[in-house]
Each structure stands twice: as C-alpha cells, then as structure tokens.
Amino acid sequence: MWARVVEIMLACWLAVSPLVFRQAEATATLWAIDLAAAALIAVFALASFWPPTRHAHLAIIAVSGALIAAGMMSPYPPSPTDQNHILVGLLLLLIAVVPSDASRPPASWESFDEPS
Amino acid sequence: MPANARSSRSLDVPVARFGYNPSAWRQRIPICILAMVAFFIAVYMALYQWRFIPDAWDPVFGDQTRAVLDSDVSHRMQRWFRIPDAALGAFAYLGDAVLGLAGSTRRWQYRPWMVILFGIDVIPLGIVSAVLVVLQGTVVGSWCFLCLVTAVISLILVYWAYDEVWVSLELLWRVWQKTHSVATVWRTFWGRPSRAAAEAARELIEGTA
Numbered sequence: 001m002w003a004r005v006v007e008i009m010l011a012c013w014l015a016v017s018p019l020v021f022r023q024a025e026a027t028a029t030l031w032a033i034d035l036a037a038a039a040l041i042a043v044f045a046l047a048s049f050w051p052p053t054r055h056a057h058l059a060i061i062a063v064s065g066a067l068i069a070a071g072m073m074s075p076y077p078p079s080p081t082d083q084n085h086i087l088v089g090l091l092l093l094l095i096a097v098v099p100s101d102a103s104r105p106p107a108s109w110e111s112f113d114e115p116s
Numbered sequence: 117m118p119a120n121a122r123s124s125r126s127l128d129v130p131v132a133r134f135g136y137n138p139s140a141w142r143q144r145i146p147i148c149i150l151a152m153v154a155f156f157i158a159v160y161m162a163l164y165q166w167r168f169i170p171d172a173w174d175p176v177f178g179d180q181t182r183a184v185l186d187s188d189v190s191h192r193m194q195r196w197f198r199i200p201d202a203a204l205g206a207f208a209y210l211g212d213a214v215l216g217l218a219g220s221t222r223r224w225q226y227r228p229w230m231v232i233l234f235g236i237d238v239i240p241l242g243i244v245s246a247v248l249v250v251l252q253g254t255v256v257g258s259w260c261f262l263c264l265v266t267a268v269i270s271l272i273l274v275y276w277a278y279d280e281v282w283v284s285l286e287l288l289w290r291v292w293q294k295t296h297s298v299a300t301v302w303r304t305f306w307g308r309p310s311r312a313a314a315e316a317a318r319e320l321i322e323g324t325a
Contacts, residue, residue, distance in 0.1 A: 003218070083198060083203075090207050094207075098214065102219050103218075105127070106226055
C-alpha cells in the first residue's frame with residue numbers, strides 16, 4: 001500500500017503547489033486545476049484501499065496523463081507551474097502502475113491449484 | 117523439503133540457471149540504492165539547470181560540466197520535454213528504484229509485466245543514456261564528470277538487472293513453447309495463473325528442460 005500513500009502525498013503537494021508557484025496570471029484557474037487533480041488523485045488512491053475498488057489507482061494514470069499533457073502543451077519557456085505539472089504527472093505515472101499488494105503474489109496465483 | 121513442494125509456494129526460491137533467486141531482496145536492494153545515488157546526482161544537475169544552485173561541481177573537467185549542462189543540445193531537449201534533461205534522467209533513475217522495490221521475491225513468475233517494465237527502464241534506457249553521455253564529448257565537445265558517473269552507474273544497473281528480466285522472458289518463452297497460444301502468454305505476462313505458466317516456472321526453478 002506504500003504506493004497509494006505516496007500518491008496521497010503527491011496529491012497534497014499538488015493541492016498546495018499554487019501557493020508555492022505563485023503566478024500573477026490565471027491564479028483562480030490554476031487553483032481549480034490543481035485542486036481538482038489533487039482531489040481526483042486522493043479519491044482514487046483512497047478507493048484502492050477498499051477491496052471492491054482495489055484497482056481504482058489505475059485511474060490515476062489518466063490524471064497523470066492530463067497533467068503531463070497540460071505541461072507539455074505550455075508555451076516555451078515553460079513556467080515553474082507547468083514543469084511542476086509535468087514532474088508530478090511523471091511521478092504519478094510511475095507510482096500508479098504499482099499494485100496495492102505488490103509484495104504479495106496476485107490473489108489469482110495464491111488461490112491457483114498448481115499441478116503436482 | 118522436496119523441490120516440488122518448495123517451488124510451488126515459497127517466494128524466495130533460487131532459479132537453476134543462476135543458482136540464486138534473481139528477484140530476491142539481496143539482488144534488488146543494491147540496484148535500488150545505486151539507482152538512488154544516480155537519482156540524487158541527476159537532481160543535483162537539474163538544480164543547476166533550474167538555477168537553484170549557481171554552479172555544478174566537477175573535480176576533473178572544471179567548467180566543461182557547465183558547458184554540457186548549458187549546451188544547445190541540452191536546451192533543445194528542454195524545448196522538447198519542457199523540463200531539464202537532467203530532471204528527466206532523475207525521473208528514469210527514480211523509476212529504476214521504485215520498480216526495483218515493487219513486487220514479491222518471486223515476481224519474475226507472478227508479475228512478469230513488472231519485471232519487464234523494470235527491465236525496459238534499466239536496460240535500453242541505461243544503454244542509451246550511457247551512449248549519449250559518451251557521445252557528448254564528440255557532439256558538445258565537453259565532458260561532464262557527474263554525467264560520466266551516472267553513465268557508469270547505468271551500465272552497472274544493466275549488469276545487475278539483466279538476470280531477472282532474462283528469467284521472466286524465459287518463462288514467457290516456455291509458456292509459448294508449451295501452448296503456442298498468444299492469449300496464454302499474454303495472461304502470463306499480466307500475472308494470470310495457468311497450468312503452463314506453473315509448469316514453466318517449476319522447470320526454471322528445477323533446471324529441467
């Protein structure tokens with residue numbers, strides 16, 4: 001479950017990052033984007049703790065893709081906010097693929113009756 | 117304990133070809149530690165490229181490291197990726213560490229996709245980054261000591277990581293030989309159990325054909 005904890009920590013960072021990367025322009029938009037993305041990430045990560053929605057963390061891949069795309073489509077030179085979106089998106093992409101119970105064999109293998 | 121019983125449920129089981137378990141923590145932890153060393157070196161260079169620090173340390177080539185980090189090639193890469201190339205390298209090394217930590221000590225059988233993703237991050241990307249670093253002397257005309265250190269680390273990581281990737285690929289190959297079914301190989305890749313995958317894994321552990 002460490003991967004889900006890291007995702008929640010990254011969601012917290014994303015939520016406060018408008019304070020860190022203050023920009024004169026589009027402050028309200030920036031807050032809305034970052035808070036919405038952070039809320040989605042936190043919800044998907046927390047939902048992964050509940051067995052029926054244990055694969056919800058995979059939805060974070062879509063959020064991270066959106067963050068990366070938003071940063072990549074920014075004009076050059078990219079602002080610190082855009083670079084933050086790209087880096088957080090990349091980190092989330094990396095973490096979101098890690099299964100919640102990664103240190104145990106998959107449940108299907110645990111219940112599999114291996115041939116003798 | 118009979119080999120059959122040991123191979124069927126134990127997680128830390130040696131593979132006959134290597135005489136050890138390539139997914140064991142004692143194999144993976146050193147990879148993660150070395151990858152984190154390279155990660156921190158890459159972060160240091162990225163901090164210079166972001167101008168959070170005024171200079172980049174180089175005890176061998178002096179100002180040449182700054183020339184490399186501020187080169188046209190580096191700026192062109194930043195134009196493509198929107199972040200400094202050293203930050204991209206840091207992300208790749210962090211990926212090595214994270215994917216090295218994830219998974220059980222028998223992930224070569226239970227999650228081949230994870231081992232192959234780890235292998236893609238370590239092996240081709242490691243070789244490409246090492247080649248790029250060596251080429252920088254000819255293209256940019258300057259050498260960067262810390263880049264050379266990370267290139268050496270990349271090659272060590274390739275050497276340390278190949279055994280686990282090899283076993284996972286051999287597992288998939290044996291499943292293919294047994295079934296000639298793309299669907300079964302695909303399911304094995306994603307960690308779904310099957311009689312063929314279990315038999316192939318047992319053969320790899322026991323060293324039978």
